[in-house]
Structures are given as C-alpha cells and as structure tokens.
Amino acid sequence: MHGWRIGKLFGISIEIHFTWLIILGLILWMVTGNILPTEVPDASPSELWGIGLITTLMFFGSLVLHELAHSVVANRLGADVSRITLFVFGGVSQMSREPDKPRTEFAIAIVGPLTSVVLGGLFYGLFYWLRAADAPRLWWAASQWVGYINLLLAAFNMLPAFPLDGGRVLRAALWAIWRSLDRATRVASGFGRAFGYTMIVFGFLVALFGGPVSGLWLVALGWLLSSAAAASYQRLQLQQALGSVYVHDLMSSPVATIPADANLDAAAHDYFMAARFTGFGVEDDGTIVGMVRMEDLQRVPREQWQFTTVRGVMSELDPERMTINSDDEAVEALMQMAQNDLGRLLVTDRAGNVIGIISHSDIVRLIKLRSGLGI
Ligand SMILES: [Zn+2]
Known part of the structure; x- marks a missing residue:
C-alpha cells in the first residue's frame, strides 16, 4: 500500500494513505466539536479550533512514533522496513519478510504498545504539570486527552488478535513453544478472526441499543480485523510457497x-x-x-x-x-x-x-x- 510521502525519519519514509485523511478529519471534528468543549464550555471557536488542530497533530505524531518504533526495532533486527503507511486502521509498517525467530517477532511487536504507554505517561505528566502551573484549562484538557488516547491505543493493540501487536506477541509465544510458524499463525489468526466477529456482533448490539455511530464504528473495525487476520494467514501460506520471489x-x-x-x-x-x-x-x-x-x-x-x-x-x-x-x-x-x-x-x-x-x-x-x- 502506497500513500503520499510526508517525510523521512531514521531512513524510513512516512506515507499517508488517503483513507487516513478521513480519520484525521473525524478526529479533528470530534476533538474540536465534542471533547474540548465538554471540558471547557466557555472556550471561543478560534481557541477550540487552534488547540483542536494541535491536539489532532499530537495524536497523529503519537501514531507515527508507535509505527516508527516497530520499524526501527525491525531494522535493527535485520528486517528491511523502508516505509510506513498510515491508513484508516492506524498504521502499517511495510515489512518485506516475516520475522525469522519468535524472539524477533516478539521484540518488534511489543515495542509499539510500549511506545504508546510511554507517550501516554508523558502526556499525563504534562497534564498534571500544566494543571499545577495554572496553565489555560484548554491546554491541559488537550494533553489529558492525548495521554488517554495513547493508553487506549496501547490497550487495543495488545488484544491477542493477530495481526494486531498483541496477536503477534501471542504468535511469537506459540511459535516458541510449538516451533512451527505455520501452526502458530493459524491459531493466532483464528483468535484475530474470533475477536473481529465478536466486535461485529457487539457493534450491532451497541448500534441497536446505544449509539448508532459508535456501534457502526465497532462493526467496521471488527470487519477490518477479521479480514486482516484471514489475509495474514493466507499471505503466510503463499509466502512460504513463493519464497523470496519478486x-x-x-x-x-x-x-x-x-x-x-x-x-x-x-x-x-x-x-x-x-x-x-x-x-x-x-x-x-x-x-x-x-x-x-x-x-x-x-x-x-x-x-x-x-x-x-x-x-x-x-x-x-x-x-x-x-x-x-x-x-x-x-x-x-x-x-x-x-x-x-x-x-x-x-x-x-x-x-x-x-x-x-x-x-x-x-x-x-x-x-x-x-x-x-x-x-
Ligand atoms: Zn503496533
């Protein structure tokens, strides 16, 4: 998957897929129209939009750092990641091969959520510091939200649902125990599909009895997750059949x-x-x-x-x-x-x-x- 290249860090080019712009717009709209005004009802529209934009960019930067952490560790361990593409589901580091050892897989997978946890901690720290220093309420409300969203991102990514990071950790563990990448991938992607279907069912229930927007959002995420799980397993089988043919x-x-x-x-x-x-x-x-x-x-x-x-x-x-x-x-x-x-x-x-x-x-x-x- 290719997108527009926006920059290069540690030799890895960062690209944006057009679907990601939709998410960026949605986040900006949600932060400016809902999250910040709830915290600070008397803020003016120009303040809201200004801080909203900065908040959205902080969120975007956090996602880039999460993906970059995966890619930098992958490159250190011998993989060959040359670009990261941000798309509707978050990000993908374009790895040209599957990791060769469970330990490599584990290190590459775990460092993303760890980065998000550290970022979450930093933004919460900033929030407490700004609040203690009597900074404008809008500032610390924004840092609190970015901190919260980073922790949420870490938690979601640690679900043991392949190909999410937690699912990769699970695959690495199964791989180490069974010494079979194929069997580990089959089981881990089975978990991924199961989580995806659960999210779809749960999303429909939420849409029926709660909010239709958050419900349908869950349905979409669940569908993406289950198809990504199925595709990853299929991909592994093909990759094994094709070896490194370009x-x-x-x-x-x-x-x-x-x-x-x-x-x-x-x-x-x-x-x-x-x-x-x-x-x-x-x-x-x-x-x-x-x-x-x-x-x-x-x-x-x-x-x-x-x-x-x-x-x-x-x-x-x-x-x-x-x-x-x-x-x-x-x-x-x-x-x-x-x-x-x-x-x-x-x-x-x-x-x-x-x-x-x-x-x-x-x-x-x-x-x-x-x-x-x-x-
Ligand atoms: Zn990740």
Whole structure:
C-alpha cells in the first residue's frame, strides 16, 4: 500500500494513505466539536479550533512514533522496513519478510504498545504539570486527552488478535513453544478472526441499543480485523510457497500494447490473435493509459467492433489498483490482484514508469512448479 510521502525519519519514509485523511478529519471534528468543549464550555471557536488542530497533530505524531518504533526495532533486527503507511486502521509498517525467530517477532511487536504507554505517561505528566502551573484549562484538557488516547491505543493493540501487536506477541509465544510458524499463525489468526466477529456482533448490539455511530464504528473495525487476520494467514501460506520471489523475477517486459485508437476488429486480429495474449496495455502517444482484456471485447456485439475503439472499452489506468512496483514481492502482487479482482498488473519502476506486466497465471505457474518439484 502506497500513500503520499510526508517525510523521512531514521531512513524510513512516512506515507499517508488517503483513507487516513478521513480519520484525521473525524478526529479533528470530534476533538474540536465534542471533547474540548465538554471540558471547557466557555472556550471561543478560534481557541477550540487552534488547540483542536494541535491536539489532532499530537495524536497523529503519537501514531507515527508507535509505527516508527516497530520499524526501527525491525531494522535493527535485520528486517528491511523502508516505509510506513498510515491508513484508516492506524498504521502499517511495510515489512518485506516475516520475522525469522519468535524472539524477533516478539521484540518488534511489543515495542509499539510500549511506545504508546510511554507517550501516554508523558502526556499525563504534562497534564498534571500544566494543571499545577495554572496553565489555560484548554491546554491541559488537550494533553489529558492525548495521554488517554495513547493508553487506549496501547490497550487495543495488545488484544491477542493477530495481526494486531498483541496477536503477534501471542504468535511469537506459540511459535516458541510449538516451533512451527505455520501452526502458530493459524491459531493466532483464528483468535484475530474470533475477536473481529465478536466486535461485529457487539457493534450491532451497541448500534441497536446505544449509539448508532459508535456501534457502526465497532462493526467496521471488527470487519477490518477479521479480514486482516484471514489475509495474514493466507499471505503466510503463499509466502512460504513463493519464497523470496519478486515482481521483477516474473514480469514480462516490455508490455505488449495496443494503440488506443485501434478499432476492436484490428485489436482482435492483429493483437489478441497474433500474440495470443488475453490482455494488453493501451498506449496513447507513447504512454500507457489503460488495460484491455479479452473480456472487454466480448461485451461488445461483433457488428460494432469496426466502429468501437479500444479506448472505448479499456479500463482506464488507476495506479493505486492496477500497478505494482517491480521491487515488491510476488505475494504482494497476488494479494493486490485478489483485492481488486484483476488478472494482471502493470509493473512500474521507482520513478513510476510502466516497465512490464505480471499476470496471475505467471505466479500460479511458479507455485505449481515449486510444489510439484518440491523446491
Ligand atoms: Zn503496533
């Protein structure tokens, strides 16, 4: 998952996914419209918005530090984390491999919640200090809330629900006892799914009998948690089958393309039949503007083929869904295809230029060969 890069710390670039902006907006709205005015009813709107904004940024900084702690420890212990992406669920440190030992997993997992606990303590300390020093009430109300939210974050993340931090701690423990990463992951992600479903049921009850907003929020979190748990286990199985195979190992390069202005008759005969591919990049003025698949042609009645251009039936290029970096793992490509229901992805270099194409069948063929030959 990629986002907008906002900075770099300890050699790790910090990116924001667009879904995170929604959360940032919600937090700002909640802090300014609800939390601070409850504490300080006589504050003026400009004071509320000013302190609200600072509070929201403190919260944001706390999340970044939590993720950064995971990543820095992971890098110290030999993992290779180069970016952190903040998205709707909090943050993800993009680890390119699974940890190699239970002890490594434990250290990487536990340091995040520990960081949040320390931050919680610091903000509570600031709160007591500001209150004793007779600082404006709005200031200490804000520090108290940031302290509270950090402790809440630590507690939530320590739920033994994989892939949350607590679930990773649990997996590390089971892994150490059973000496099987596969079995430990299966059980830990089972816990993750169970917690997710419980949150969904509980969320519906809260929505029915309490507040609909907090109820639906719980349902959404529960759903995200259970699907993340299922996906992590699936990912581990694929990762074991694929080893460290990267997108650039399996891609075809250069991309076979069709001009955007070609009609479907020409596309069918001169490209699809001639090259016997089922999908092509669509090229306009030297740049790739979309992808066209056999299925896109099938939707148009044959009598219309002569009068329909490839541009009219192609899927327009959506980099977030349809492209993947050549240095990403093949597993990543497979997950992205599954999430977006695509059979192939365009491969880009670091500068974002399309340099190749990778298909689902390329990856599946390798998995078959590996398991068939036991390699
Ligand atoms: Zn964490």
